[in-house]
Amino acid sequence: MDVQRYGPWALVIGGSEGVGAAFARKLAASGFKLVLVARKEAPLRELAEELETMGGEVRRLSVDMSQPDALDRVRSVTDDLEVGLLIYNAGANNTRGAFVELDPEVFRAVIGVNVIGQSEFARHYGGLMRARGRGGMILTGSLAGYMGAPSLAAYCGAKAFSRIFSEALWAECKPLGIDVLHLVIGFTATPAMVRLGYDLSAAQSSEAVAQEGLDNIANGPAWIVGGEGNLKVAIARSQVTDRAQAIEASATPPRS
Known part of the structure; x- marks a missing residue:
């Protein structure tokens, strides 16, 4: 990654473990200064200390990205910095169920992080990049965004x-x-997936996902990680005409 084009500071949202941590380590190795934001304080602190031991300059902040004050809180540690790269990696889902039966706080949190939060952060930091005439944003998504799936509506x-x-x-x-x-x-091997009990033998590593993102930041608007198999899934889900049958047959199955 080009620090002159995308630096000197990178802001990694969801940067305590998994893909976010992989982004942070790779960026630090390329000479970026880092602001790491995540909800869980312990892994956030551990990663920051690891990077600082390697000589990196790191700021960290524990923030619940589903809350309306998330941007204001993050700005409290970035307003004096030149953030040239935004990686918005927050947005995992840890509660599944029929939408009409879910506690409203569950889907409000999903929408708050993935829709409202991503929009607000892109607008704020993108506006600062616009003033400088350079910068980059990586906004992470999922193959789940190509087709509705039972128990994952929001x-x-x-x-x-x-x-x-x-x-x-x-x-x-x-x-x-x-x-x-x-x-x-x-399908990516992350600590969150481990906690959910998945067999990760066929999963892509977090490091490989992060590297694909960094390698292809200039190849937007979208990059589907994981090679030909995932690309075929995305194309198939996009071109389906009988969506009722496709959703019933191919949508992400509920966890047992």
Whole structure:
């Protein structure tokens, strides 16, 4: 990654573990200074200390990204910095169930992080990049954004928003010197997936996902990680005409 074009500071939202931590380590190795934001304080602190031990300059902040004051809180540690790269990696879903039966706080949090939060952060930091005429944004999404799935209504809808939003943002920002990439993530080995009990033997590593994102930041508006298999899934879900049958047959299955 080019620090002159995308630096000197990178802001990683969802940067305590998994793909976010992989982004942070790779950026630090490339000479970026880092602001790491995540909800969980312990892994956030551990990662920051690891990077500082390697000589990196790091600021960290524990923030619940579903809350309306998230941007204001993050700005408290970035307003005096030149943030040239925004990686918005927050947005995992840890509660599944029939939408009409869910506690409203569940889907409000999903929408708050994936829709409202992503929009507000892209607008604020993108505006600062516009003034400088350079910068980049990587907004992570999911193959779940290509088709609705039972028990994941709000999550699929929010990821679909992120994909279309990123495409429009890419078109608007390209003439301004700002690269925007919607990074479509598939089955990935992360601590969150371990906690959910998944068999990760066929999963892509967080490090590989992060590297694909960094390698393709200028190849927007979207990059589907994981090779030909995930690309075929995205194309198939996009071209379906009988969506009722496709959703019943191919949508993300409920966890047992």
